[in-house]
Amino acid sequence: MSNCTITRFFCKIRKTIFGCKNTPRVSCVNLQGVIGKDGKLSSGINIDNIEPILKRAFGMKNIKAVALNINSPGGSPVQSELIYNRIRELSEEKKIPVYTFAQDVAASGGYWLLLSGDEIYAHNSSIIGSIGVIFSSFGFVDLINKIGISRRVYTEGKNKAILDPFLPEDADNIKILKEAQSDVFLGFKDLVKSRRSKKITAADDDIFTGAFWSGRKSLELGLIDGVCDMRTKMKEKFGAKTEIILVGAKKGLLKSFFSEKSSNNYSVAFETMLHKVEERIEFNKFGL
Numbered sequence: 001m002s003n004c005t006i007t008r009f010f011c012k013i014r015k016t017i018f019g020c021k022n023t024p025r026v027s028c029v030n031l032q033g034v035i036g037k038d039g040k041l042s043s044g045i046n047i048d049n050i051e052p053i054l055k056r057a058f059g060m061k062n063i064k065a066v067a068l069n070i071n072s073p074g075g076s077p078v079q080s081e082l083i084y085n086r087i088r089e090l091s092e093e094k095k096i097p098v099y100t101f102a103q104d105v106a107a108s109g110g111y112w113l114l115l116s117g118d119e120i121y122a123h124n125s126s127i128i129g130s131i132g133v134i135f136s137s138f139g140f141v142d143l144i145n146k147i148g149i150s151r152r153v154y155t156e157g158k159n160k161a162i163l164d165p166f167l168p169e170d171a172d173n174i175k176i177l178k179e180a181q182s183d184v185f186l187g188f189k190d191l192v193k194s195r196r197s198k199k200i201t202a203a204d205d206d207i208f209t210g211a212f213w214s215g216r217k218s219l220e221l222g223l224i225d226g227v228c229d230m231r232t233k234m235k236e237k238f239g240a241k242t243e244i245i246l247v248g249a250k251k252g253l254l255k256s257f258f259s260e261k262s263s264n265n266y267s268v269a270f271e272t273m274l275h276k277v278e279e280r281i282e283f284n285k286f287g288l
Contacts, residue, residue, distance in 0.1 A: 024241065025242070026234045026245065027058070029068050030069045031068055032071045034073065035076050051086055055090070058090040070100055073130075074109035074112075075109045081187075091118070099117050101228075107212050207223075
Protein backbone atom coordinates (compact mmCIF):
# COMPACT_ATOMS: atom_id res chain seq x y z
CA MET A 1 0.00 0.00 0.00
CA SER A 2 1.48 3.34 -1.03
CA ASN A 3 2.05 6.20 1.38
CA CYS A 4 -0.56 8.23 -0.50
CA THR A 5 -3.17 5.48 -0.07
CA ILE A 6 -2.38 5.15 3.63
CA THR A 7 -2.70 8.91 4.09
CA ARG A 8 -6.11 8.95 2.37
CA PHE A 9 -7.22 6.00 4.52
CA PHE A 10 -6.36 7.74 7.81
CA CYS A 11 -7.86 11.01 6.59
CA LYS A 12 -11.11 9.19 5.90
CA ILE A 13 -11.11 7.68 9.42
CA ARG A 14 -10.37 11.08 10.95
CA LYS A 15 -13.20 12.68 9.00
CA THR A 16 -15.62 9.96 10.13
CA ILE A 17 -14.72 10.40 13.81
CA PHE A 18 -14.04 14.10 14.10
CA GLY A 19 -15.65 15.52 10.97
CA CYS A 20 -14.36 18.08 8.53
CA LYS A 21 -13.91 21.56 9.95
CA ASN A 22 -15.72 23.06 6.98
CA THR A 23 -18.68 20.66 7.10
CA PRO A 24 -21.41 21.39 9.68
CA ARG A 25 -22.39 18.25 11.60
CA VAL A 26 -25.59 17.40 13.48
CA SER A 27 -25.98 14.25 15.56
CA CYS A 28 -29.41 12.65 15.36
CA VAL A 29 -31.15 10.31 17.83
CA ASN A 30 -34.40 8.42 17.17
CA LEU A 31 -36.71 8.04 20.19
CA GLN A 32 -39.24 5.42 19.09
CA GLY A 33 -41.88 3.54 21.08
CA VAL A 34 -43.81 3.57 24.34
CA ILE A 35 -42.03 5.29 27.23
CA GLY A 36 -41.32 3.09 30.22
CA LYS A 37 -39.38 0.15 31.58
CA ASP A 38 -39.34 -2.77 29.20
CA GLY A 39 -37.85 -6.12 28.29
CA LYS A 40 -34.45 -6.93 26.84
CA LEU A 41 -35.53 -6.83 23.19
CA SER A 42 -38.45 -4.42 23.19
CA SER A 43 -38.21 -1.02 21.60
CA GLY A 44 -39.54 1.11 24.44
CA ILE A 45 -37.92 4.32 25.62
CA ASN A 46 -36.45 4.63 29.12
CA ILE A 47 -33.55 6.43 30.75
CA ASP A 48 -31.43 3.28 31.01
CA ASN A 49 -31.38 2.51 27.30
CA ILE A 50 -31.45 6.11 26.06
CA GLU A 51 -28.85 7.84 28.25
CA PRO A 52 -25.79 6.12 26.67
CA ILE A 53 -27.05 7.14 23.23
CA LEU A 54 -27.65 10.72 24.35
CA LYS A 55 -24.16 10.93 25.84
CA ARG A 56 -22.60 9.79 22.57
CA ALA A 57 -24.76 12.20 20.57
CA PHE A 58 -23.77 15.20 22.69
CA GLY A 59 -20.17 14.01 22.96
CA MET A 60 -19.43 14.00 19.24
CA LYS A 61 -16.75 16.41 18.03
CA ASN A 62 -17.55 19.60 16.17
CA ILE A 63 -21.33 19.27 16.12
CA LYS A 64 -23.64 22.23 15.67
CA ALA A 65 -26.71 20.66 17.27
CA VAL A 66 -28.46 17.49 18.40
CA ALA A 67 -31.66 16.56 16.57
CA LEU A 68 -34.20 14.22 18.20
CA ASN A 69 -36.76 12.38 16.09
CA ILE A 70 -39.65 11.45 18.39
CA ASN A 71 -42.31 8.88 17.61
CA SER A 72 -44.12 7.98 20.83
CA PRO A 73 -47.73 7.80 22.07
CA GLY A 74 -46.51 8.36 25.64
CA GLY A 75 -46.12 6.15 28.67
CA SER A 76 -44.43 6.58 32.04
CA PRO A 77 -44.39 10.20 33.29
CA VAL A 78 -41.37 9.41 35.48
CA GLN A 79 -39.32 8.10 32.56
CA SER A 80 -40.49 11.04 30.43
CA GLU A 81 -39.25 13.46 33.07
CA LEU A 82 -35.93 11.66 33.55
CA ILE A 83 -35.17 11.65 29.82
CA TYR A 84 -36.29 15.28 29.41
CA ASN A 85 -34.08 16.36 32.33
CA ARG A 86 -31.06 14.51 30.95
CA ILE A 87 -31.46 16.05 27.50
CA ARG A 88 -31.65 19.55 28.94
CA GLU A 89 -28.73 18.87 31.29
CA LEU A 90 -26.49 17.69 28.44
CA SER A 91 -27.57 20.58 26.23
CA GLU A 92 -26.65 23.16 28.86
CA GLU A 93 -23.46 21.38 29.89
CA LYS A 94 -22.15 21.05 26.31
CA LYS A 95 -23.62 24.36 25.08
CA ILE A 96 -25.26 22.49 22.20
CA PRO A 97 -28.79 23.39 21.03
CA VAL A 98 -31.47 20.71 20.71
CA TYR A 99 -34.04 20.50 17.92
CA THR A 100 -36.92 18.06 18.31
CA PHE A 101 -39.03 16.65 15.49
CA ALA A 102 -42.31 14.75 15.84
CA GLN A 103 -42.86 11.93 13.40
CA ASP A 104 -46.18 10.04 13.41
CA VAL A 105 -47.04 10.92 16.99
CA ALA A 106 -45.62 12.87 19.93
CA ALA A 107 -48.46 12.64 22.43
CA SER A 108 -48.65 12.67 26.22
CA GLY A 109 -45.15 11.58 27.34
CA GLY A 110 -44.08 11.85 23.70
CA TYR A 111 -44.94 15.55 23.77
CA TRP A 112 -43.06 15.78 27.09
CA LEU A 113 -39.95 14.62 25.22
CA LEU A 114 -40.72 16.99 22.35
CA LEU A 115 -40.56 19.89 24.83
CA SER A 116 -36.86 19.17 25.41
CA GLY A 117 -36.09 20.94 22.15
CA ASP A 118 -35.01 24.57 21.97
CA GLU A 119 -37.12 24.54 18.82
CA ILE A 120 -39.93 22.06 18.11
CA TYR A 121 -41.13 20.84 14.72
CA ALA A 122 -43.61 18.34 13.31
CA HIS A 123 -45.14 17.20 10.03
CA ASN A 124 -48.56 18.43 8.93
CA SER A 125 -50.10 15.06 9.75
CA SER A 126 -48.21 14.39 12.99
CA ILE A 127 -50.34 13.83 16.10
CA ILE A 128 -49.40 16.28 18.85
CA GLY A 129 -50.66 16.92 22.39
CA SER A 130 -52.73 14.64 24.63
CA ILE A 131 -51.56 16.69 27.62
CA GLY A 132 -53.10 14.76 30.47
CA VAL A 133 -52.79 11.73 32.75
CA ILE A 134 -54.64 8.43 32.42
CA PHE A 135 -55.09 5.26 34.44
CA SER A 136 -57.12 2.36 33.09
CA SER A 137 -58.05 -1.02 34.52
CA PHE A 138 -60.81 -3.66 34.57
CA GLY A 139 -63.29 -4.82 37.19
CA PHE A 140 -63.87 -8.57 37.58
CA VAL A 141 -66.02 -8.57 40.72
CA ASP A 142 -69.23 -9.69 39.02
CA LEU A 143 -67.38 -12.32 37.00
CA ILE A 144 -65.73 -14.06 39.96
CA ASN A 145 -69.00 -13.93 41.91
CA LYS A 146 -70.80 -15.54 38.98
CA ILE A 147 -68.40 -18.47 38.79
CA GLY A 148 -68.21 -18.89 42.55
CA ILE A 149 -64.74 -17.53 43.33
CA SER A 150 -64.05 -15.49 46.44
CA ARG A 151 -61.15 -13.03 46.65
CA ARG A 152 -58.98 -13.24 49.79
CA VAL A 153 -56.56 -10.36 50.41
CA TYR A 154 -54.54 -9.77 53.58
CA THR A 155 -52.69 -6.48 54.00
CA GLU A 156 -51.06 -4.21 56.53
CA GLY A 157 -52.28 -0.75 55.64
CA LYS A 158 -55.90 -0.23 54.66
CA ASN A 159 -55.07 1.08 51.19
CA LYS A 160 -52.48 -1.55 50.24
CA ALA A 161 -54.93 -3.32 47.91
CA ILE A 162 -55.98 -0.08 46.23
CA LEU A 163 -57.72 -0.54 42.87
CA ASP A 164 -57.57 -4.35 43.00
CA PRO A 165 -59.65 -5.37 39.94
CA PHE A 166 -61.16 -8.32 41.85
CA LEU A 167 -62.54 -6.13 44.64
CA PRO A 168 -65.37 -3.57 44.48
CA GLU A 169 -64.38 0.03 43.78
CA ASP A 170 -63.82 2.14 46.88
CA ALA A 171 -64.41 5.90 46.93
CA ASP A 172 -61.41 6.53 49.18
CA ASN A 173 -59.15 4.57 46.84
CA ILE A 174 -60.36 6.53 43.84
CA LYS A 175 -59.67 9.76 45.73
CA ILE A 176 -56.06 8.64 46.33
CA LEU A 177 -55.61 7.86 42.64
CA LYS A 178 -57.13 11.18 41.53
CA GLU A 179 -54.88 13.15 43.90
CA ALA A 180 -51.79 11.41 42.53
CA GLN A 181 -52.94 12.02 38.95
CA SER A 182 -53.58 15.67 39.76
CA ASP A 183 -50.01 16.14 40.98
CA VAL A 184 -48.57 14.56 37.84
CA PHE A 185 -50.91 16.61 35.65
CA LEU A 186 -49.92 19.87 37.34
CA GLY A 187 -46.26 19.05 36.78
CA PHE A 188 -46.93 18.38 33.08
CA LYS A 189 -48.88 21.63 32.73
CA ASP A 190 -46.14 23.62 34.45
CA LEU A 191 -43.55 22.18 32.07
CA VAL A 192 -45.62 23.07 29.01
CA LYS A 193 -46.15 26.59 30.29
CA SER A 194 -42.47 27.08 31.13
CA ARG A 195 -41.38 25.94 27.66
CA ARG A 196 -44.20 27.37 25.54
CA SER A 197 -45.80 30.14 27.62
CA LYS A 198 -44.89 32.94 25.21
CA LYS A 199 -46.04 30.98 22.15
CA ILE A 200 -49.28 29.25 23.15
CA THR A 201 -52.22 31.15 21.69
CA ALA A 202 -55.11 29.19 23.23
CA ALA A 203 -56.59 29.24 26.73
CA ASP A 204 -55.67 26.60 29.31
CA ASP A 205 -59.16 25.10 29.08
CA ASP A 206 -58.54 24.39 25.39
CA ILE A 207 -54.98 23.06 25.70
CA PHE A 208 -54.92 21.00 28.89
CA THR A 209 -57.81 18.67 28.18
CA GLY A 210 -56.04 15.54 26.96
CA ALA A 211 -57.04 16.37 23.38
CA PHE A 212 -54.62 15.97 20.48
CA TRP A 213 -54.21 17.77 17.18
CA SER A 214 -52.48 17.60 13.81
CA GLY A 215 -49.11 19.22 13.35
CA ARG A 216 -50.69 22.04 11.36
CA LYS A 217 -53.23 22.80 14.11
CA SER A 218 -50.56 22.46 16.79
CA LEU A 219 -48.60 25.21 15.08
CA GLU A 220 -51.66 27.47 15.24
CA LEU A 221 -52.03 26.70 18.94
CA GLY A 222 -48.36 27.41 19.63
CA LEU A 223 -47.47 23.90 20.73
CA ILE A 224 -44.73 23.66 18.08
CA ASP A 225 -42.53 26.15 16.24
CA GLY A 226 -42.98 24.98 12.69
CA VAL A 227 -43.93 22.30 10.19
CA CYS A 228 -40.79 20.80 8.71
CA ASP A 229 -38.82 17.55 8.54
CA MET A 230 -35.50 17.16 10.31
CA ARG A 231 -33.10 17.10 7.36
CA THR A 232 -34.66 20.10 5.68
CA LYS A 233 -34.62 22.17 8.86
CA MET A 234 -31.05 21.25 9.81
CA LYS A 235 -29.77 22.17 6.33
CA GLU A 236 -31.79 25.37 6.47
CA LYS A 237 -30.17 26.19 9.83
CA PHE A 238 -26.58 25.14 9.15
CA GLY A 239 -26.16 24.94 5.39
CA ALA A 240 -26.83 22.60 2.47
CA LYS A 241 -23.72 20.52 3.17
CA THR A 242 -24.73 19.73 6.76
CA GLU A 243 -23.88 16.14 7.68
CA ILE A 244 -26.55 14.28 9.67
CA ILE A 245 -25.00 11.56 11.84
CA LEU A 246 -27.40 8.96 13.23
CA VAL A 247 -26.44 7.83 16.73
CA GLY A 248 -27.99 4.56 17.91
CA ALA A 249 -27.50 1.68 20.29
CA LYS A 250 -24.21 -0.13 19.88
CA LYS A 251 -25.70 -3.60 20.32
CA GLY A 252 -28.09 -4.70 17.59
CA LEU A 253 -31.34 -6.57 18.13
CA LEU A 254 -30.14 -9.90 16.65
CA LYS A 255 -26.88 -9.78 18.57
CA SER A 256 -28.79 -9.14 21.78
CA PHE A 257 -31.14 -12.04 21.05
CA PHE A 258 -28.47 -14.62 20.29
CA SER A 259 -26.33 -13.52 23.24
CA GLU A 260 -29.04 -14.92 25.53
CA LYS A 261 -28.81 -18.56 26.58
CA SER A 262 -31.01 -20.71 24.39
CA SER A 263 -33.05 -21.78 27.44
CA ASN A 264 -34.06 -18.15 27.95
CA ASN A 265 -34.79 -17.22 24.33
CA TYR A 266 -38.40 -18.38 24.41
CA SER A 267 -39.29 -16.38 27.52
CA VAL A 268 -37.50 -13.28 26.21
CA ALA A 269 -39.19 -13.59 22.83
CA PHE A 270 -42.60 -14.01 24.50
CA GLU A 271 -41.97 -10.93 26.65
CA THR A 272 -41.02 -8.99 23.53
CA MET A 273 -44.17 -10.13 21.72
CA LEU A 274 -46.36 -8.94 24.59
CA HIS A 275 -44.60 -5.58 24.63
CA LYS A 276 -45.14 -5.20 20.88
CA VAL A 277 -48.86 -5.89 21.29
CA GLU A 278 -49.12 -3.32 24.08
CA GLU A 279 -47.16 -0.82 22.00
CA ARG A 280 -49.46 -1.36 19.01
CA ILE A 281 -52.50 -0.73 21.22
CA GLU A 282 -51.00 2.58 22.38
CA PHE A 283 -50.30 3.74 18.82
CA ASN A 284 -53.78 2.61 17.71
CA LYS A 285 -55.31 5.14 20.09
CA PHE A 286 -54.20 7.81 17.63
CA GLY A 287 -55.28 5.95 14.50
CA LEU A 288 -51.73 4.84 13.66
